[in-house]
Amino acid sequence: MSKEKSDIQIDSEIIDGIREGDNLAIQQLYQIHFPPIANMVINNRGSREEAQDIFQETVMVLYNKISDDDFVLSSRLQTFLYAISKRLWLKHLTRGEAKYRKDSIEDYGEALAAEEIIEDHEVKEANFVQMENALNGLGEPCRTILYDFYIQGQSMAAICEKFGYTNADNAKTQKYKCLQRLKKIFFKK
Amino acid sequence: MKSLNQQEFIEWADAYLREELSQEDRLRFETYCAENPVKAELFAQHKAFLTTMEKADARSNFKRDLQHIALDYDKTHNPKPATKVISLWDRLKLNAAVAAAIAIVSVFSTLWLTGYYKNLKKTTSDYSALRRDMNTVKRNVNAQNAAIQNINNTKENIKETMHYGATGFMITKNGYVVTNYHVITGADSVHLQNHKGESFKADIIFTNPEKDLAILHINDSTFKSIKSIPYTFKKQDSDMGEDVYTIGFPRDEAVYGQGYLSSSTGYAGDTLAYQISIPVNPGNSGGPLLDKEGNIIGIISGKQKGIDGAAFAIKTKALMETLNSIPADSLNGKNVVLNNKNLLYNLSRTDQIKKLQDYIYIVKVY
Numbered sequence: 096m097s098k099e100k101s102d103i104q105i106d107s108e109i110i111d112g113i114r115e116g117d118n119l120a121i122q123q124l125y126q127i128h129f130p131p132i133a134n135m136v137i138n139n140r141g142s143r144e145e146a147q148d149i150f151q152e153t154v155m156v157l158y159n160k161i162s163d164d165d166f167v168l169s170s171r172l173q174t175f176l177y178a179i180s181k182r183l184w185l186k187h188l189t190r191g192e193a194k195y196r197k198d199s200i201e202d203y204g205e206a207l208a209a210e211e212i213i214e215d216h217e218v219k220e221a222n223f224v225q226m227e228n229a230l231n232g233l234g235e236p237c238r239t240i241l242y243d244f245y246i247q248g249q250s251m252a253a254i255c256e257k258f259g260y261t262n263a264d265n266a267k268t269q270k271y272k273c274l275q276r277l278k279k280i281f282f283k284k
Numbered sequence: 285m286k287s288l289n290q291q292e293f294i295e296w297a298d299a300y301l302r303e304e305l306s307q308e309d310r311l312r313f314e315t316y317c318a319e320n321p322v323k324a325e326l327f328a329q330h331k332a333f334l335t336t337m338e339k340a341d342a343r344s345n346f347k348r349d350l351q352h353i354a355l356d357y358d359k360t361h362n363p364k365p366a367t368k369v370i371s372l373w374d375r376l377k378l379n380a381a382v383a384a385a386i387a388i389v390s391v392f393s394t395l396w397l398t399g400y401y402k403n404l405k406k407t408t409s410d411y412s413a414l415r416r417d418m419n420t421v422k423r424n425v426n427a428q429n430a431a432i433q434n435i436n437n438t439k440e441n442i443k444e445t446m447h448y449g450a451t452g453f454m455i456t457k458n459g460y461v462v463t464n465y466h467v468i469t470g471a472d473s474v475h476l477q478n479h480k481g482e483s484f485k486a487d488i489i490f491t492n493p494e495k496d497l498a499i500l501h502i503n504d505s506t507f508k509s510i511k512s513i514p515y516t517f518k519k520q521d522s523d524m525g526e527d528v529y530t531i532g533f534p535r536d537e538a539v540y541g542q543g544y545l546s547s548s549t550g551y552a553g554d555t556l557a558y559q560i561s562i563p564v565n566p567g568n569s570g571g572p573l574l575d576k577e578g579n580i581i582g583i584i585s586g587k588q589k590g591i592d593g594a595a596f597a598i599k600t601k602a603l604m605e606t607l608n609s610i611p612a613d614s615l616n617g618k619n620v621v622l623n624n625k626n627l628l629y630n631l632s633r634t635d636q637i638k639k640l641q642d643y644i645y646i647v648k649v650y
């Protein structure tokens with residue numbers, strides 16, 4: 096193993112790490128890729144806080160892309176992140192006044208690709224936010240029951256014990272009702 | 285196969301998705317779905333919904349992690365977050381630089397336009413030592429500049445065109461006259477007027493800003509060469525306490541001033557000047573300083589402001605050095621031959637004055 100890893104190796108390591116929810120990978124991502132983007136934002140009338148926000152948003156775009164299993168990085172990670180950040184920052188600056196305001200014709204195509212990714216991301220984000228809101232609006236104990244069963248993958252018996260249901264059937268009925276309510280809230284919006 | 289209600293089906297589906305079913309049951313579930321398209325659709329919808337739920341949870345976890353890491357990163361890389369002032373400065377430093385540049389340019393151009401530097405130069409060129417003083421007390425340039433008050437009539441009000449008046453005196457019988465350099469700086473033309481009211485045009489032959497001396501030559505058809513000059517120049521230094529006097533033009537009439545030589549050095553230890561105790565005023569600049577025998581021992585040049593009776597006179601030695609340094613070309617064949625016969629010796633003071641006042645001029649600078 097050579098001590099110096101190639102950039103492409105580091106890129107794929109970070110992507111794999113993010114897919115697995117590895118904090119070290121996120122840290123690495125921050126250390127390598129945050130400074131150039133922060134510079135870009137700060138040099139374009141931004142503050143450090145705004146740079147942080149833009150970068151986090153960008154990472155969320157990356158995360159959503161990664162969580163689609165078919166995601167393949169077509170360029171260098173830095174290029175991808177920079178293009179997304181630039182687009183986001185431009186949108187932030189113009190507050191969406193001009194959708195395709197361009198500095199030059201050359202990076203039109205690049206911006207268009209970034210724009211598509213961002214739009215896709217925004218749709219997904221909206222979906223997730225809706226799910227989170229639905230879960231939050233569900234109230235207890237429904238939220239915890241569904242969470243324990245579907246996300247933690249706990250058995251019905253454990254849930255039954257935790258919430259003090261007299262038998263598993265009651266718990267099952269309760270869980271089903273909760274699920275139906277959640278679906279109703281989620282799809283209604 | 286019995287028909288299932290929705291709840292039972294969802295439960296079955298959950299079990300299927302959680303892979304709790306045996307191989308046989310799994311197959312049974314798949315067959316059931318294939319046979320009931322309505323239920324199959326429900327299953328697909330349910331599965332998609334659960335996926336969204338999982339992803340939403342994973343995403344919010346990820347977001348939380350990201351925020352933690354961002355905070356940590358911020359702490360380690362930016363321990364002191366930029367204050368409002370600094371970020372404001374980051375944003376506005378270009379504007380500030382432009383504003384500062386404009387301010388600097390306008391300050392200096394205003395100073396230049398109002399002639400501040402001319403005055404500065406004029407006052408500092410009198411004494412080389414003054415310049416050194418100014419460097420130590422740079423902040424109070426104006427106060428330092430005022431340390432020396434030149435003895436020349438500034439801005440006579442009678443005629444708009446006349447700028448300065450001072451005193452000068454003849455050094456040779458063929459028309460060379462000496463006065464102070466600061467009197468004639470920036471002059472368009474120089475005119476000399478004796479106590480009888482006769483006015484002659486004079487050329488500036490040579491100037492020596494360091495010693496504050498200027499040599500003029502009367503260049504006027506009405507001027508006739510004089511037979512001789514009554515006084516001589518004493519080349520040796522005079523002694524402290526010597527009785528001295530001067531005649532100058534602090535106004536349009538000649539004014540006599542008497543005193544004593546109070547120090548053998550001038551302002552700030554200038555060895556080419558004397559300190560004298562004679563009441564002198566603006567206009568006395570360039571006047572002769574004579575001892576009691578009628579020898580010229582110096583040329584009045586200035587006085588120190590704020591100190592009583594501290595006037596200064598340039599030593600004759602400096603005049604001699606200046607005369608020797610005049611290039612031969614500037615003289616136009618009219619050599620500087622100093623008088624060496626003193627006609628004032630042993631005369632009373634009033635008689636001395638009568639004899640020498642013909643050779644003392646009011647210098648008018650236009």
